Amino acid sequence: MIPMRAISMFHATVKAGSISSAAQELGVTPSAISQQIHSLELFLGTSLMVKVGRQVKLTEAGERYFEMISNGVDQIAEATQRLRGYRAATVLTVRAAPTLSTKWLLPRLGSFIGRHPQIDVRIDGTNEPTNFDREDVDVDLRHGEGRWPGLFVEGLAEERFFPVCSPGIAAAGSLKPADFFRYRLIHSVKSAVQWPHWFATVGISPEQRWQRVLFDRSHMVVDAAAGGLGIALESNMMMWNELRDGRLVCPVPNPPPITAVTQWIVCPHDRLRLSKVRSFIEWLQAERDAWLAEVAAAGSPAAGIV
The missing domain is CATH 1.10.10.10 (Winged helix-like DNA-binding domain superfamily/Winged helix DNA-binding domain)
Structure with a gap:
């Protein structure tokens, strides 16, 4: 021995x-x-x-x-x-992008903690992808295209991208796309959908110059738009609370349906054997399904919600 x-x-x-x-x-x-x-x-x-x-x-x-x-x-x-x-507590470490952490995960996290009081949750808010061989992270809610071979990967939800602004800037459905150049356009430099793509989708050639402000975090974009700084192009997942509360509206009727999955549940396959990881992923899936049902029931972007 x-x-x-x-x-x-x-x-x-x-x-x-x-x-x-x-x-x-x-x-x-x-x-x-x-x-x-x-x-x-x-x-x-x-x-x-x-x-x-x-x-x-x-x-x-x-x-x-x-x-x-x-x-x-x-x-x-x-x-x-x-x-x-x-003692009997288990620590679950989740890495998630700052915007997803702030705008989507945090408002819902209380229900997970309430159901699993024996799990101490640690949220690591960063965009850096996890090196699971070297870092003590259980689950990574990762932004990207979903191509990470050798890992468990599941899309969190399909998001819809459309323009939004404070109702003090423009009422829901009150503008045409060509009117946007009279306003400051808010850019999210890491967003999966950018303004040039949106204008091309609606058949408009952007003017050579327009007023704009750029941010490298989507939560800053959402807050700037809700604060009346201009018109932003963002995902309904990242600005759901502001849309639901009426702090943001879609200023154009019938925006083009631009969708993408940009947030992914990622972890090594062997982590799925851990009860704390299984519990968290199952909770995420249930919260995702509930949110998608809420989105479906809310209506269209022209109504100022979805």
Whole structure:
């Protein structure tokens, strides 16, 4: 049997720099540590350290052995502390783009927490895709085109893109596309649908210059439009609360049906065996279905909602 107690005491002694310091840290006597290290040396058949005054010095074999076990012992210690610290709780780490986190996920998250009080949720709001081999992330709600081989990938929902503005700028359905050039156009530089594409879809050649303001986060675009800065082109998923509350309306009747799936549920296949991951994905799917039903019941963009 591998002498784990002796290994942990050897590891602690090397990190502390002396047997006495390690003994104080571990709450044992120095002689107990000396005995454990001696038993480990007998088990391995080689000397690991020698005393130099009050300090200890690793032998060549000791240096190699410490290098080989150090990461593993540290990981065991961290895992043990996490489990002790959280007791029966389980931590679920979700990475999601800032706009999806702020505008869609956060308003709904309370229902997941209420159903699963034993799960502590950590939201990591960033656009950077997760490296699951190196990062402690369970689920990635990722923006993109959905092509990530080797991972579980499921589209969150089909979104519809159309122009919106504050009702103080223009009433719902009151403008023609050609009228837009009288207003400032708000650009979301990372959006899947851009203004040139929308104008081409409605058969208009944009003027060479128009007033515009650009943002690199869609939630800033939504807030700017709701604040009366101009007309934005965004996804109904990202601005649903503002549409439902009447803070944003679609200023043109019958906008072209431009749709896309831009948000994806992503994780390694082996993560699906974890109950916390399965619970979260099943909750996401249910929330998605409820939102799509709400969208279908709301009507058309010309009515100022969808």
